[in-house]
Amino acid sequence: MSHAIQDRPVTTVKRASSLSSARLPRWSPIAIAAGSIAAGIGIGLGAGWHSKVQWGMIAALLFVLTTYAVTTKVEGSRQAKDRVATSLVWVCFILAVVPLLSLAWVTISKGMEVLDPYFLGHSMNGVLDAEAGGGVYHALLGTIEQVAIATVIAAPIGLLTAVYLVEYGGGKLAQAVTFFVDVMTGIPSIVAGLFILATWNLMLGFGPSGFAGAMALAILMMPVVVRSTEEMLKLVPNELREASLALGIPKWRTILKVVLPTAIGGITTGVMLAVARITGETAPVLLLVFGTKLINPNPFEGAQSSLPLYVYEQYAVGTDAAVSRAWAAALVLIAFVMILNLVARGIARWKAPKTGR
Amino acid sequence: MAKRIDVSGLSAYYGAHKAIDDISMTVEPRSVTAFIGPSGCGKSTFLRTLNRMHEVTPGGRVEGKVMLDDENLYGSNVDPVAVRRTVGMVFQRPNPFPTMSIFDNVAAGLRLNGKYKKSQLNDIVEKSLKGANLWNEVKDRLNKPGSGLSGGQQQRLCIARAIAVEPDVLLMDEPCSALDPISTLAIEDLIGELKERFTIVIVTHNMQQAARVSDRTAFFNLAAVGQPGKLIELDDTERIFSNPSVQATEDYISGRFG
Numbered sequence A: 001m002s003h004a005i006q007d008r009p010v011t012t013v014k015r016a017s018s019l020s021s022a023r024l025p026r027w028s029p030i031a032i033a034a035g036s037i038a039a040g041i042g043i044g045l046g047a048g049w050h051s052k053v054q055w056g057m058i059a060a061l062l063f064v065l066t067t068y069a070v071t072t073k074v075e076g077s078r079q080a081k082d083r084v085a086t087s088l089v090w091v092c093f094i095l096a097v098v099p100l101l102s103l104a105w106v107t108i109s110k111g112m113e114v115l116d117p118y119f120l121g122h123s124m125n126g127v128l129d130a131e132a133g134g135g136v137y138h139a140l141l142g143t144i145e146q147v148a149i150a151t152v153i154a155a156p157i158g159l160l161t162a163v164y165l166v167e168y169g170g171g172k173l174a175q176a177v178t179f180f181v182d183v184m185t186g187i188p189s190i191v192a193g194l195f196i197l198a199t200w201n202l203m204l205g206f207g208p209s210g211f212a213g214a215m216a217l218a219i220l221m222m223p224v225v226v227r228s229t230e231e232m233l234k235l236v237p238n239e240l241r242e243a244s245l246a247l248g249i250p251k252w253r254t255i256l257k258v259v260l261p262t263a264i265g266g267i268t269t270g271v272m273l274a275v276a277r278i279t280g281e282t283a284p285v286l287l288l289v290f291g292t293k294l295i296n297p298n299p300f301e302g303a304q305s306s307l308p309l310y311v312y313e314q315y316a317v318g319t320d321a322a323v324s325r326a327w328a329a330a331l332v333l334i335a336f337v338m339i340l341n342l343v344a345r346g347i348a349r350w351k352a353p354k355t356g357r
Numbered sequence B: 001m002a003k004r005i006d007v008s009g010l011s012a013y014y015g016a017h018k019a020i021d022d023i024s025m026t027v028e029p030r031s032v033t034a035f036i037g038p039s040g041c042g043k044s045t046f047l048r049t050l051n052r053m054h055e056v057t058p059g060g061r062v063e064g065k066v067m068l069d070d071e072n073l074y075g076s077n078v079d080p081v082a083v084r085r086t087v088g089m090v091f092q093r094p095n096p097f098p099t100m101s102i103f104d105n106v107a108a109g110l111r112l113n114g115k116y117k118k119s120q121l122n123d124i125v126e127k128s129l130k131g132a133n134l135w136n137e138v139k140d141r142l143n144k145p146g147s148g149l150s151g152g153q154q155q156r157l158c159i160a161r162a163i164a165v166e167p168d169v170l171l172m173d174e175p176c177s178a179l180d181p182i183s184t185l186a187i188e189d190l191i192g193e194l195k196e197r198f199t200i201v202i203v204t205h206n207m208q209q210a211a212r213v214s215d216r217t218a219f220f221n222l223a224a225v226g227q228p229g230k231l232i233e234l235d236d237t238e239r240i241f242s243n244p245s246v247q248a249t250e251d252y253i254s255g256r257f258g
Helices: A002-007 A028-047 A052-074 A077-111 A117-121 A137-168 A172-185 A189-203 A210-235 A238-246 A251-279 A283-288 A307-317 A320-351 B043-049 B080-086 B102-113 B118-131 B151-164 B181-194 B207-213 B237-242 B247-253
Strands: B005-014 B017-027 B032-036 B060-068 B087-090 B169-173 B199-203 B216-222 B229-236
Touching: A028 A052, A028 A077, A052 A077, A077 A320, A117 A137, A117 A320, A137 A172, A137 A210, A137 A251, A137 A307, A137 A320, A172 A210, A189 A210, A189 A283, A210 A251, A210 A283, A238 A251, A238 B080, A238 B151, A251 A320, A251 B102, A283 A307, A307 A320, B005 B043, B017 B043, B017 B216, B032 B043, B032 B207, B043 B169, B043 B199, B043 B229, B080 B087, B087 B151, B102 B118, B102 B151, B118 B151, B151 B169, B151 B181, B181 B199, B181 B207, B207 B237, B216 B237, B216 B247, B229 B237, B229 B247, B237 B247
Parallel strands: B017 B229, B032 B199, B032 B216, B087 B169, B169 B199
Antiparallel strands: B005 B017, B005 B060, B216 B229
């Protein structure tokens, strides 16, 4: 039957049953992209637009439209939709990556100007705002201490809350806890700062300290830890819990020795992401830690500094030397968060369940 | 060691839904009892009531009595954790603990119960792995993760893990359904050896398997979807497969049901 159709002289060229059809060459998306960028630059120059953003927008639009037009012509409408979806994904990816790369580039290029061991090892003690020199040591120390204290407070509470929600919860209380965790996720950092300011500093009469700031940071960190840990615990197969319970292992030991170790990689990553989030917080630190030029290694008494606060202060001074210091401190902050992330990934990979033989 | 199970008037629920209705039976010690029946008839649910794993499922609830020799598993002062140490269980899909090595998997029951002496641990692990016919295959890589073994080896590892805590009864919930015929044969041989020491209850969808490994066979059925499952009859395997006393059993076994 099919042989008969194939052997027939080619009078009906476009047969619906054919499995092969015209295809664009593999390099065509790259060619269209290059052409669109060239056209975007050309149109931008021709129209005299100064903003390179506009050039990029034109290029992106042209890329998607040309892809659609060319593909419809050659391959048909279904493939055209497929390729448009693919090119939209690419455009969105580039839209997301461009600001990130430019941010990293600006921070690195401007930050490297004054970033050196001296900068990392000294405080601003006795350095006038306008003059060059000074360093970030006191702020780095403050950030490390405040973040460490916040983590020590928030991580265990968050972890145990998540364990309750996943392993024990289910009733009204669990619903309420979930609801309040969601609400807490949305708390602006300045509100957390004001809360601690109102209770710890104004009602109880303590002065500014790194600890006060750390408490506000802990409030911000807790819901993030709960959420990520909860998701990780939910991923642990129920079969493992049942296998453990069926061995006559009590539930608490099952959670401690089977469930948590299985999820520890993801939990670590979640905690580290939460740490990264609070490391960059400025508002509560501004309210509660107050900022200082001096090295204060004691987080429980007296004003401290922190990296985001330092960046803010130096930028506010506005002199060239101060702005350079602000960029360098921003670079230190990014590097600090980055190193934490890498450590977290390392721990996650090291602790993840192994599948090798 | 191996104990007799005496079930009377047992019903199990998932929330408001009754999964099994009024089951009574006796499981003899040092024998293999097989449960057969269509999907959804409550074989697995019933099996899980025998070591109080049913109540782990949210909404799971049990009525009736399960006597292990002369102790009611559902008595008011009975600790489910203690019950599960006495009545071990092997699941349908092999589920070794992914974070633990082969050695730690077998030792898990003892270690996490906190009742062991360090000097004994090596001996117990070796004995259990030998008991599960796995020792020769894994003795050189006891510190490798258990998840690296093949499916059949993993299942035998799970059996070793279950027998390491020296239960009196071993429940097996379709232990071979995820395995190839050769691994299945290995497990079936193992069941034949284990029945010298344990009371074994096995759920299976494979009737040849039930005929091969079991001494007694129970047939479960349900009247319709959504209805609770019931025990139709329990008899010597030979009788069930040659001359069952209930027509429904014969229909099911010979493939003439529905």
